[in-house]
Amino acid sequence: MPTIEDVARHAGVSTRTVSRVLNDRPNVRSEVRERVLAAVEQLGYRPDPNARALKSGRKQIIGIVANAVSSDTTLRRIEIISKLFAHSGYAVLMQFAESSEMEEAAINAITPRCDGLVIFSNLHSSHSPALLMLHNHRIPFIVVDPPVDIAFPSIYIDRRSGYREAVRYLVQRGRQELLLVVESFRSSERIAGFLEGLERENRPFRSNRILHTGKGFQGGVDVAPLVLRVLQEEQIDGILCHNDKIALGLLGALQKEHIQIPEALALIGFDDDNFSAYINPPLTTIAQTGGDVGAYIYEQLKNAIEYGTAIESRTFGTGLVLRASA
The missing domain is CATH 1.10.260.40 (lambda repressor-like DNA-binding domains)
Structure with missing residues (x-):
């Protein structure tokens, strides 16, 4: 060694x-x-966390509470945070929490062992006793992409502007009749951006232009019959999806019905998952911009732990990654 x-x-x-x-x-x-x-x-040198902990009085452990890791984007962020902290001599303690109640319990359970926490949150309310406890005890923490605005240090992703830009792009490319496919979680941001985009481009909105479905690839497959029905009734020529997985499930179902993408129908996802550039056709998608979220979290949390600096909240924008599907 x-x-x-x-x-x-x-x-x-x-x-x-x-x-x-x-x-x-x-x-x-x-x-x-x-x-x-x-x-x-x-x-292959790695600092000894025990020696550093004795010297600094810190535990040399970072806690990560994760609500879900199905998204490639979330996985990449966790991987980058973990690698950067490991390189700085910190161990990482992971805890999964699939509900707000589990999140509260996880935070309370791992906090005594950690110097700071990264929380990929399930919050459906700005009120959180666990986050308030961290704040009151001056334990450094940062909340990643909470579904609601909160009064604690947080990273936000501006999905709204990404969908607004996607509508603008499609209309400028001659696509006039657009459809939005969303799942229930975080749909409000996407719907708001979609509606703002239609309004700015002077395109009419009809209630049947927003379709709801389940999660993941299966959600895309399950919504395909509804999409096909709307296609038969109206001249839809562009679809925006909740994420890349739904877009891929829908793409496969539409191709089975011999609907040509993008000739007859433009298709746009969200997240820029790892597979998105390699399917046929490669998927145009909305992705987070403005730098690496994982690196920003590492920098802010490490400085707070080691130098006592305040963690600054930040909103990262979104923009289009243009490929052949739209």
Whole structure:
């Protein structure tokens, strides 16, 4: 197992310099920092969390409470947060919570073991006794993409503007009659963006232009008969979906009915899941923009734990990833 002394020898610097780099301290020349990090990677060095905890008085553990990991986007964020904290000598404690009640219990259970928490929230109300407890005890935490606005440090994703932009794009491409397919969770943001887009582009809205379905690939398959019925009755030429999984399920069902995508019907998803660029046709999708959410969470939480800085809430935008389906 390589030691910090091994890294120092390999990089040609002192152990103090290695420590400064690993703790992201200032006043280290960029070329020295790069040399130390290269040595860390080549030797496979990992700081001893127990030794660091004894020295700092911290536990060197980050708690992650996750509401669901079915989304590739959520998985990527958790992976990046975990890797960055691991590189900084922190262990990660994961807890899954599929409801608001489970989330409250999970936060209360793991908080005594953690220096800070990342919470992918199920909240349906701005009131949360567990979050209030974290706030009152000055435990650093950040809530990721809560379904409601809350008075605690949070990351928000602006889905509304993404759907508004998608409507604008389709209309400018000559698509005049649009349909929105949503599941129940977080549908209000998508519907609001869809309606705003129609209004801005002077396109009429009809109630049958919003269809509701279940989750995931099966949700796309299940809604296909309703979509086909609307297609028979009206000249629909563009569909926006709740996410990429629903879009893919719907795409397969429509192709079985010999409906050509995008010639007869443009199709847009949301999330930019890993598969989206590799299906036929590749899926145009709405994706989060404005930098890496996982890296931002790591930076904010680590600085709060180690330097006592305030965690800043931030809203990340969304934009179109253009591919052949639309």
